[in-house]
Structure formats: structure tokens, C-alpha cells
Amino acid sequence: MFTPSSHDVRRFFCEVFRKNAAKEILTPLEAMALDWVLEHPEYADALADVDSALTRDYSVEGGQANPFLHLSMHLSISEQVSIDSPRGIRAAYEALARKLDSPHEAQHEIMECLGEMIWKSQRSGLPPDGEAYIDAIKRRAS
Incomplete structure (x- = not known):
């Protein structure tokens, strides 16, 4: 399993930004990341x-x-949704996006659930609880 450092992550997003500006070919992961970079033009200076x-x-x-x-x-949430892992996240995301009438805002809501799951896992020393994560998203969608 690949565990990138914070510098690796920052270089990755800066490189996506640079490659897009230079009209260079992107990998599939870079193309997925670019979708989110373009959704956040307020980050252009940081990425440049x-x-x-x-x-x-x-x-x-x-x-x-x-x-x-x-x-x-x-990007993490997009990957989770694309492979439906944890199981049920795709349907929960789609329901939340319909409710909010915004896939982007649905992602922001899911970020809060993801952050809470990670915080609880770190605090308890237990593995992340995927079922509780999906349940939290479903509650927001209902």
C-alpha cells in the first residue's frame, strides 16, 4: 500500500495544476484530481x-x-464512490447529492463524516468503522 507524505500529496496536486495549464496528458488519477482542482479556483495560487x-x-x-x-x-471520496468501498457509499452519496441538488456539496457533507470516522478511530485506537461512516452519510441524506 502506498502511503504518500504530505509533500508527495502537495507535489501531486501542484503537478496536476501545472500539467493542466500546459495542456499535458493526465493519468486517470490526475484527471480525477483535476476535476476537484477546477471546482476550487480559490486554490489556484497555492497550487501554482x-x-x-x-x-x-x-x-x-x-x-x-x-x-x-x-x-x-x-479525491478519496471520489475513489470510494467509484469502487463502492466501503460498500454502500455510492448509493448513500447519490442520495445525498440528490437531496442537496449538488454532488459537490454532498462531498463536503461526506467529508465531515469521513473526518469524524477518522477522529474516532484515532481516539479509540480501533480500525475505522466503515458501517458507521455509511450510516452517518445516510442520515444526512434522509
Whole structure:
């Protein structure tokens, strides 16, 4: 299993941004990431400067959202939905997107559920609870 560092993630998204601007061919994963980069034009400055991206601190105390974390969560959720893993996420996502009339806003709602699942797992020392994650998304969709 590949576990990228924060620098790897930042380089990846900056490279997607650069390749798109240069009209270069993207890998399938880069193309999926580009969809989310284009949904967030407010991140263009952060993505355009890889050197700054690698040194920038996006601490909670700084009060600015981490664009790389945000884009990574979008990408993770898109991958989960595309392979329906954990099982049931595709249907839950589709129901939430219909309710909100926005796939993008549905992803933002799912991010909150994903963050909560990860936080609970880290706090308890137990593996992430995929069923509870799906249930939380379904509650938001109902």
C-alpha cells in the first residue's frame, strides 16, 4: 500500500495544476484530481507555486483551510464512490447529492463524516468503522 507524505500529496496536486495549464496528458488519477482542482479556483495560487506549497503551514491556529487536505478528501471520496468501498457509499452519496441538488456539496457533507470516522478511530485506537461512516452519510441524506 502506498502511503504518500504530505509533500508527495502537495507535489501531486501542484503537478496536476501545472500539467493542466500546459495542456499535458493526465493519468486517470490526475484527471480525477483535476476535476476537484477546477471546482476550487480559490486554490489556484497555492497550487501554482510548488516551493511555497511544500513549506506552507496550514495549522488550525493559522485559520486558513489546507487546500491540499481538502482536495485529498475530495479525491478519496471520489475513489470510494467509484469502487463502492466501503460498500454502500455510492448509493448513500447519490442520495445525498440528490437531496442537496449538488454532488459537490454532498462531498463536503461526506467529508465531515469521513473526518469524524477518522477522529474516532484515532481516539479509540480501533480500525475505522466503515458501517458507521455509511450510516452517518445516510442520515444526512434522509
